[in-house]
Amino acid sequence: MISKIVGGITPSATCELEGLIGSMKKEGIDVVALNIGEPDYKTPENICQACKDAIDARKTTYVATAGVPELRQAICRKLQRDNGLTYAPEQICVSTGAKQALFNAVMAVTNPGDEVIIPTPGWVSYVEMVKLVGGIPVCVPCKDDFQLDVAAIRAAVTDKTAAIIINSPNNPTGAIYTLESLQAMADLAVEKDIYIIADEIYEKLAYGGCKHYSVAALSPEAYEHTIVINGMSKAYRMTGWRCGYTAAPRHLAGGINSLQGHMTSNSTTFVQWAAIEALDNGEPEVQQMVEEFVRRRDYAYDRVSKMAHVSCTKPDGAFYLMPDVSWYFGKKAGDRVIKDSFDMSEYLLQQYHVAVVPGGAFMSPGTLRIAYTNSMEEIKRGLDRIEEALAALKD
Numbered sequence: 001m002i003s004k005i006v007g008g009i010t011p012s013a014t015c016e017l018e019g020l021i022g023s024m025k026k027e028g029i030d031v032v033a034l035n036i037g038e039p040d041y042k043t044p045e046n047i048c049q050a051c052k053d054a055i056d057a058r059k060t061t062y063v064a065t066a067g068v069p070e071l072r073q074a075i076c077r078k079l080q081r082d083n084g085l086t087y088a089p090e091q092i093c094v095s096t097g098a099k100q101a102l103f104n105a106v107m108a109v110t111n112p113g114d115e116v117i118i119p120t121p122g123w124v125s126y127v128e129m130v131k132l133v134g135g136i137p138v139c140v141p142c143k144d145d146f147q148l149d150v151a152a153i154r155a156a157v158t159d160k161t162a163a164i165i166i167n168s169p170n171n172p173t174g175a176i177y178t179l180e181s182l183q184a185m186a187d188l189a190v191e192k193d194i195y196i197i198a199d200e201i202y203e204k205l206a207y208g209g210c211k212h213y214s215v216a217a218l219s220p221e222a223y224e225h226t227i228v229i230n231g232m233s234k235a236y237r238m239t240g241w242r243c244g245y246t247a248a249p250r251h252l253a254g255g256i257n258s259l260q261g262h263m264t265s266n267s268t269t270f271v272q273w274a275a276i277e278a279l280d281n282g283e284p285e286v287q288q289m290v291e292e293f294v295r296r297r298d299y300a301y302d303r304v305s306k307m308a309h310v311s312c313t314k315p316d317g318a319f320y321l322m323p324d325v326s327w328y329f330g331k332k333a334g335d336r337v338i339k340d341s342f343d344m345s346e347y348l349l350q351q352y353h354v355a356v357v358p359g360g361a362f363m364s365p366g367t368l369r370i371a372y373t374n375s376m377e378e379i380k381r382g383l384d385r386i387e388e389a390l391a392a393l394k395d
Contacts, residue, residue, distance in 0.1 A: 005131075005132060008131060009128045009131060009132060010127075010128060012124055012125060012128075013124055013357060013358065013361035014035070014037065014124055014357055014361070017035055017345075017355060017357060018035070018036070020349070021033060021035070021349075021355050024349075024353075029353055030353055031349070031353045031354070031355055032353065032354045032355065032374070032378055032381050032382035032385060033355050033374060033378070033382075034354060034355060034356050034370050034371050034372070034374060034378075034379065034382040034383075035355040035356055035357050035369070035371055036371055036373055036374070037171060037234075037319070037320070037371055037373065038233075038239045038373055039234065039237050039239075039289060039293075039319070039373050040373055040374055040375055041237045041285075041289055042237060043236070043237045043238055043241070044236070044237065044278075044282065044285050046277055046281060046282075047236060047238065047274050047277050047278050047282065048274070049277075050273055050274045050276065050277035051270050051271060051273065051274035053273070054269070054270035054272075054273035054274065055270050059269055059270050059273055060269055060270055061269060062265065062266060062269070063266045063269050063272070064266060065093075065257055065260050065261040065265050065266050066090075066092060066093045066094060066257045066260070066266075067092065067093065067094030067245070067266065067267065067272055068094075068269070068272050068273070069089060070273075070276055071094055071272045071273070071275055071276050071279075072089035072090075072092040072094065073089050074275070074276045074279045074280055075087075075089075075092050075094070075245055075247065075279065076088065076089055076092065077279070077280070078279045079228070079247055082203070083203075083214040083216075083217055083228075084214070084217045085214060085216055085217050085223070085228070085247065087247045088250075090250075090253060090254075091247055091248055091249070091250060091253040092245055092246070092247055092253070093245060093246045093248070093253065093256045093257050093260060094243065094244075094245045094266070094267050094272060094275075095243075095244045095245060095246065095260060095264070095267055096242045096243075096244070096264050096267045096268070097231060097233065097242040097243065097244045097267075098199070098201045098229055098230060098231035098233065098244030098245075099125065099244070100244065100260070100263075100264065100267075101229050101230075101231065101244040101245055101246045102125070102126075102129060102165075102197065102199060102229050102244075103129050103132075104246060104256045104259050104260055105197045105227040105229060105246055105248070105256065106129045106130060106133055106135070106163070106165075106197065107133045107259055108227070108248075108252055108255050108256050108259060109162050109163050109195045109197070109227070109252070110130065110133050110134070110135040110162045110163060111134070111135075111162065112133070112134030112135070113134065113135070113136065113160065114134075114135045114136065114160055114161070114162035114163075115135065115136045115137075115138045115158060115160045115161045115162065116130045116135050116136070116137055116138065116161075116162055116163045116164070116165060117138045117140055117153055117156050117157070117161060117163070117164040117165070118130070118137055118138065118139050118140070118164075118165050119139075119140055119141075119142050119148055119149075119153065119164075119165075119166065119167075120139045120140065120141050120142065120362070120363035120364065121142070121146070121170075121172050121173055121322065121359065121362040121363055121364035121367070122139070122165070122167065122170075122172075122362060122363060123167060123171045123172070123199070123362065124361050124362060126165050126167075127139070127363075135162065136160070138156050138161075139363055140152050140153050140156050141363075142173070142175070144313075145175070145313055146170065146173040146174075146175035146313055146322070147175060147177060147178060147181060148166070148177050148178075148181040148184075148185070150181055150184045150185070150188075153185070153188070154184075154188055157188065157192055157194070161192065161194050162194060162195065163194055163195040163196065163197055164185060164188075164189065164194065164195070164196050164197070165196075165197045165199065166182075166185060166196060166197070166198055166199065166215065167198075167199040167200075167201075167202075168182070168198075168200070168202075168212065168213075168317075169202040169203065169205055169206060169212060169315075169316065169317025169318040170202075170317070170318060171201075171202065171318055171320060172320050172322050172357070172359070172362045172364070172369040173313070173315065173318075173320065173322045173364075174297075174313075174315020174316060174317055174318045174319070174320050174321065174322065175313075175315065175316060175317070176206055176210045176211075176212060176316040176317045177213075179211075179213050182213050182215045182218065183218055185215060186215050186218045186219060186221075186222035186225070186226075189222065189225040189226070190219075190221040190222060190225055193225075194225070195225055195226070195227060196215055196216075196222075196225060196226045196227070197226075197227050197229065198214065198215050198216060198226055198227065198228050198229060199229045200212070200214060200228060200229060200230045201229065201230055201231055201233065201234050201244070202234055202317055202318040202319075203230065203235070204234070204235035204286050204290065205234060205235070205290060205293060205317050205318050205319060206290075206316065206317040207290070207293070207294045207297060207315075207316055207317060208294070208316065210316040210317060212317070214228065216228050216247075223249065224249045224251075225249075226249075227246055227247070227248045227249075227252065227256075228246065228247040228248070229244065229245075229246055230244065230245060230247075231243060231244030231245060232244070232275050232278055232279075235278075235282070235286050236275075236278040236282050236286065237289070238274070238275070238278065241268075241271045241274065241275075242267065242268065242271070243267055243268075243271050243272065243274075243275045293319055293372070295376070296319075296372040296376060296379060297314075297315060297319070297321075297372055299372075299376065299379065299380075300321055300370065300372040300379055300383065301314050301315070301321060303383045303387075304321055304323050304370065304383065304386075305323075307323075307386070307387055307390060308390065308391070309325075309327035309328065309390075310323050310324065310325055310327070310390070311323065311324045312324070319371055319372050319373050320369050320370065320371050320372070321369070321370040321372065322359065322362075322364065322367045322368070322369055322370075323367060323368060323370065324366050324367050325341070325344060325366065325367065325368055325390070326365075326366030326367075328344065328390060328393050329343075329344075329366075331393035331394060331395060332393065332394050332395070333347050333351065333392065333393055338393060340358070340360060340365060341358035341359045341360040341361075341364075341365055341366065341367060341368060342358040342360050342361075344358065344368060345357065345358040345368060347389065348368075348385070348386060348389050351389065352385040352386070352388065352389040353385065354381075354382045354385040354386055354389070356368045356369060356370050356371075356386070357369040357371075370382075370386075
């Protein structure tokens with residue numbers, strides 16, 4: 001018999017979809033992947049070389065659970081440079097990806113029965129992480145433009161609330177939360193003595209003059225109530241390297257370190273040396289990538305917003321569109337009725353060989369998540385297929 005914990009979790013829709021697409025491609029099926037939250041750029045050569053140098057120097061042994069001192073110092077420099085945040089190395093814990101850093105943070109502040117507020121649409125793993133530690137996820141819908149509904153979040157706070165998870169720029173919507181709304185979240189956290197877990201993994205991907213603000217930097221009190229989550233994957237094209245980190249108040253940092261010590265211990269040692277190179281010398285290539293994503297976003301948004309009976313908010317960051325396709329629910333593909341976003345996603349994949357993620361996986365049941373991380377040529381091919389597929393649905 002499996003445990004109640006395992007029996008109660010929902011598998012990651014994004015991970016399961018990637019496995020299915022991989023199988024289809026092995027069978028020779030021409031699948032256009034607009035589902036992947038991964039830049040199509042290769043990891044820069046200087047970062048790869050730093051990793052090779054570390055291996056050649058035999059930096060392959062166990063190290064401190066929280067990470068090599070040099071990387072924790074580099075993270076502190078980055079947080080000061082980019083976010084105006086001052087941390088000491090002992091407040092940093094380097095983890096096996098930002099996903100582990102997030103789980104560490106949730107576990108560090110959530111007791112069984114505690115509530116954790118999650119603005120939705122939200123990343124598929126937030127709810128499951130809260131459930132895994134015995135917490136109760138409280139999902140609060142964002143406004144129609146995907147900005148935080150501050151009043152609704154305040155109303156959702158109870159004496160059982162332990163934390164609020166925010167993600168800006170946001171996966172899956174691409175929204176960047178306003179300074180005013182983040183200040184309201186900071187004030188609420190301080191007033192109610194709860195924590196903000198701030199997932200900032202997409203911070204470098206902000207477009208058109210929009211600015212990412214780190215909530216921990218808004219006041220000394222906000223700093224003491226915030227755990228910052230970040231990593232190397234999105235900005236530095238190090239998705240498979242699995243290197244993320246938490247920056248936490250001193251009274252939490254030691255506990256996070258202890259938790260990790262009983263799970264994975266240190267993240268891969270030689271990867272940590274590559275991460276130092278990324279943080280210290282990776283910015284020029286980040287800016288080039290951002291410029292290309294602006295071009296892709298503008299093209300994809302223009303195409304999608306012109307599709308019949310589809311509405312879409314233009315994203316300010318990350319690399320996703322979240323169009324509403326609910327007008328097509330109830331339509332037929334042959335004898336099959338498209339009932340929801342999961343049916344729509346399966347229809348697009350099986351009959352038109354274009355992969356997107358159902359919005360229902362992100363608690364946004366009327367939408368699809370379309371990633372513009374692929375090449376412009378592939379984005380065009382994929383959107384052509386989506387447009388054709390929608391036009392083929394009948395009453």
